[in-house]
Amino acid sequence: MNAVADQGLNHTAGKTERGLLRFITAGSVDDGKSTLIGRLLFDSKGIFADQLDAISRAKHKRTVGDTVDLSLLTDGLEAEREQGITIDVAYRYFATPKRKFIIADTPGHEQYTRNMVTGASTADAVIILVDVSKVKLNDDGSVELLTQTKRHSTIARLLRIEHVIVAVNKMDLVDYDKTVYDRIVGAYNDFAKQLGLADVHAIPMSALVGDNVVTAGDKMPWYQGPTLISLLESLSVYDDAHDEPLRFPVQLVARHNGHEANDFRGYMGRVESGKVRKGDKLVVQPSGQTGTVKDIVTLDGSLDVATAGQSITVLLDEYLDISRGDMMAAADRPATQLKTVNADVCWLSEEPLDMRRRYWLKHTTKQVAAKVTKVDTLLDINTQERRPADALKLNDIATVSINVQQPLAADAYDAIRATGSFILIDEVTHQTVAAGMIRI
Known part of the structure; x- marks a missing residue:
């Protein structure tokens, strides 16, 4: 076998299609991300008997009676189990007869957005969970999506994640009402158009019960689309690199x-x-x-x-x-050498940007001194409008200009992810303060 075949790649219509799919779960707090992954692993026989036994005996279960708390499959930190939240990114590997998967379970809390960015940076697909019990359905027919749903969708767009799956979760709490589902999906599709998201799939489900995760069940006969696992198995992922x-x-x-x-x-x-x-x-x-x-x-x-x-x-x-x-x-197609880097950045630090300070910019294997010279525009998550700004705080997304001490051999993020991305590091605390995508 050649090197390409060894990596599980197939050539289709001139492109390189990959059999392995990397995906993440994202959304707001308590939307059921960890439970969904647990259900996916459990119903697809992706967990071992000793793992199931361990979570069955866990002291921080959040389920009633003998029901297994499947969220504990990914929420492994003691702090996560005590508080009932996801803090760190947890990776799980499983396979079906049709495909191999790497799942990243990412946090929903706003202060852990940096962890969501980490998980999303290598993803081919994102599952945006929407909790039907939290979405505000107004009397005039409008729907108000949660801010974190919008923020994570925006990050997915900036990171050029190709496939977006909207999992409208906890349908059992609204008696599997099709009207509620249709209103939420309509609102999300309107927001997706603002973002420029092209490949959006919506699925009604109950991760706790298992409806439409691996098996369809009989509670939503009005939905004729694929289950989540069927959809994940069918997504085409091309290795453009x-x-x-x-x-x-x-x-x-x-x-x-x-x-x-x-x-x-x-x-x-x-x-x-x-x-x-x-x-x-x-x-x-x-x-x-x-x-x-x-x-x-x-x-x-x-x-x-x-x-x-x-x-x-x-x-x-x-x-x-x-x-x-x-x-x-x-030699005939070199990278672009940059002394000034124009980029979209997501600010990940609780310490706001200080334009008087110097940061380290880490790009591939190179680390250079850098200084943010200008915040060009700040992105409004809700309206997707850009406005002038002169500062950045935690979770802000903005277009900035950065001067670097030594030239970088880089590409636009849209062209090559690996050479179009970077992080900024605080030179005093050595904390990662921002993730950036180069725009050329």
Whole structure:
């Protein structure tokens, strides 16, 4: 098998389709995200008997009688179980006969939005849960969605998550009323149009009971669409990173131990996009030096070609001055070198932005000193309008300009996720204060 086939990839209509689906759950507090994942794992036989036994005996159950609290499958921290909330991102792996999945259960609380951003950064799909008991249904027919529902949907749009599933949860609390469901979905679709979300699927369900999660049940005969698991199995996910130009950030320069006659200098890292072959001409950024690939080394031996996602060591014919943080790129399609970075950022710190201060900007394997020079516009989550601003506080989403001390070899986030994203780090506390998406 070749390297692409080994990663479970198929070529369809000129694109690379991936059999593995990464998805997250998002929404407001107590919408039932953890319970939904627990139900998904339980009904699809994705948990072991000892796991089921452990949560059955848990002291912080939130269910009545002998009913198993399925939310405890992902809420593993003691603080989460005591408070009945999700704080950290929990990852779970399971598979059906049709597909493999990686699930990220993310928090709903506003102060943990940064954890939701972390889980969403690698997701192919997002399940936005909407609790029917919390949505305000006005007498005039209008519906008021919760702010966190809007915020998480906005973040999904900024991160270019391709598939959005609206899970209208706890339908059992409104006697499975189709009218309530239709009003909520209509309101969300209107908001999705404002955002520019194209691929939106809606499903009525009860995660606690299990309706429309893995099996349809008989409580909502008016719904003729797929169950959640059927929909997740059918989503097409294309790995565009294989079709993009080569981007290989250098993580480490490897030398031999000094006791051998033959010199060895290898450049270690992960291929973030594209392919690299023996004999390829590369450009090293930001220096602009060029070289020819002599060999591609892995633990299993040499390769003729390596593709996106593989960790490799590249050897060149030439002796070049290359160090950690440099970018190897296709000579005919290099990255853009930026001294000023224009980006959308989500502010993740409780400490507001201080434009007098210097931050560290971490981009791929490179870390440089940076300063936010301007907040161009601030995004209003509810109206999706942008307005002038001069400050950022926790959970604000804004377009900013950042000056960096050394040039970055970067791409637009829309083109290549890995080289179009970055984080800002407080140089004093070393806390991550913002996540950014480069716009070129």
